[in-house]
Amino acid sequence: MIAGLEVAFGLIALAGAVSAALIRDSYGKLISLGILVAGVLPFIVDRGYLDVAVTVSLIAPIATIFVLMVARREES
Amino acid sequence: MIALYVVAAIAVFAAIRAIIEKNTGRKLPYANVLNFAVAGALVLLLDHPLSLVAAAAYFVGSTLESNAIASTYAGGVKR
Amino acid sequence: MLGEILHILAAAIISWILFVTVDIFFKLPETGGVSGASAIARDIEAGGGALAGGTMMGNIVCSPDASAGTLLAACGVYVAGIPGGLAAALMVFIGNRICHDPGYAGTTGAVLATFVVYAFTLVGFAATDFIAGMVIAILTIQGLSHTHASRLLARLWRVRQ
Numbered sequence: 001m002i003a004g005l006e007v008a009f010g011l012i013a014l015a016g017a018v019s020a021a022l023i024r025d026s027y028g029k030l031i032s033l034g035i036l037v038a039g040v041l042p043f044i045v046d047r048g049y050l051d052v053a054v055t056v057s058l059i060a061p062i063a064t065i066f067v068l069m070v071a072r073r074e075e076s
Numbered sequence: 077m078i079a080l081y082v083v084a085a086i087a088v089f090a091a092i093r094a095i096i097e098k099n100t101g102r103k104l105p106y107a108n109v110l111n112f113a114v115a116g117a118l119v120l121l122l123d124h125p126l127s128l129v130a131a132a133a134y135f136v137g138s139t140l141e142s143n144a145i146a147s148t149y150a151g152g153v154k155r
Numbered sequence: 156m157l158g159e160i161l162h163i164l165a166a167a168i169i170s171w172i173l174f175v176t177v178d179i180f181f182k183l184p185e186t187g188g189v190s191g192a193s194a195i196a197r198d199i200e201a202g203g204g205a206l207a208g209g210t211m212m213g214n215i216v217c218s219p220d221a222s223a224g225t226l227l228a229a230c231g232v233y234v235a236g237i238p239g240g241l242a243a244a245l246m247v248f249i250g251n252r253i254c255h256d257p258g259y260a261g262t263t264g265a266v267l268a269t270f271v272v273y274a275f276t277l278v279g280f281a282a283t284d285f286i287a288g289m290v291i292a293i294l295t296i297q298g299l300s301h302t303h304a305s306r307l308l309a310r311l312w313r314v315r316q
Contacts, residue, residue, distance in 0.1 A: 001121070002080075004084075008084040008088050031094065031145065032095065035107065045118050045121050053118070054129060057130065057137045060138075061138065064145070065140075065141075065144050078160065079286060082287045082290070086290050086294050089298070102195075102202060102301060105212055106298060112222075116289070120283060128242065139216075139254060143191055143218065149194055
């Protein structure tokens with residue numbers, strides 16, 4: 001990949017990780033995890049591992065839905 | 077080649093806007109712009125028929141994630 | 156260099172008109188398809204926007220509609236020509252059903268956009284221009300100013316009514 005693009009997508013992944021650590025709100029934390037996955041995925045595709053990319057992009061939302069079920073049970 | 081730079085710049089802009097915004101309901105549209113930009117970048121990075129499947133799977137998966145977060149958020153506000 | 160930038164801007168305008176027309180034709184600003192869409196609409200209205208435009212933006216977030224169809228159809232035409240675009244339309248249809256959305260806006264938008272993008276590749280545009288143009292178009296709706304975008308969409312929705 002071109003260096004500028006690596007910097008751009010790496011910046012997105014780092015910003016998602018740091019904000020997931022710092023934000024207090026639980027919904028904001030989950031959105032930050034989504035931003036982290038969005039920054040990581042272009043690196044997987046750039047190396048040519050398309051099957052890994054499909055698997056990651058299907059597993060990540062399912063993990064989020066499980067976390068949401070746990071969070072909703074603790075709230076009520 | 078310019079298309080890839082435009083898409084990457086929009087992705088960075090949308091990610092920063094989504095992190096800065098405080099309200100959950102107004103955070104989700106910015107995250108949606110990020111999903112569009114990344115799904116476009118996946119196809120532009122690698123010209124292969126399977127990359128269309130990867131982009132569609134990523135897009136549908138992230139939309140489902142936003143849908144679940146928004147639905148739980150709506151239920152949490154009502155209670 | 157300059158010609159490619161002009162092509163991207165023209166493609167952005169074309170795809171903006173295409174997906175806003177299809178979305179308003181399928182009455183997306185009328186009701187929230189799922190409960191999350193109305194929650195987003197309420198938050199946008201609390202921030203100073205209009206309710207009808209906010210509902211349409213919530214529907215775009217919560218389910219793959221005509222904008223997603225346009226993006227994936229442009230990707231499909233770039234990868235594999237017209238069969239790729241129709242395969243993208245099939246995937247948008249499956250994605251609609253996964254997200255509990257009963258509408259046909261996404262599928263119709265994808266099929267329409269396949270032929271529009273293919274027609275423009277015959278006159279000198281590249282399919283990559285339409286991918287970047289669609290990302291710019293969604294940025295103008297969802298990413299710049301929610302207040303102004305929702306008011307603009309509400310005004311267009313009143314014209315449709």
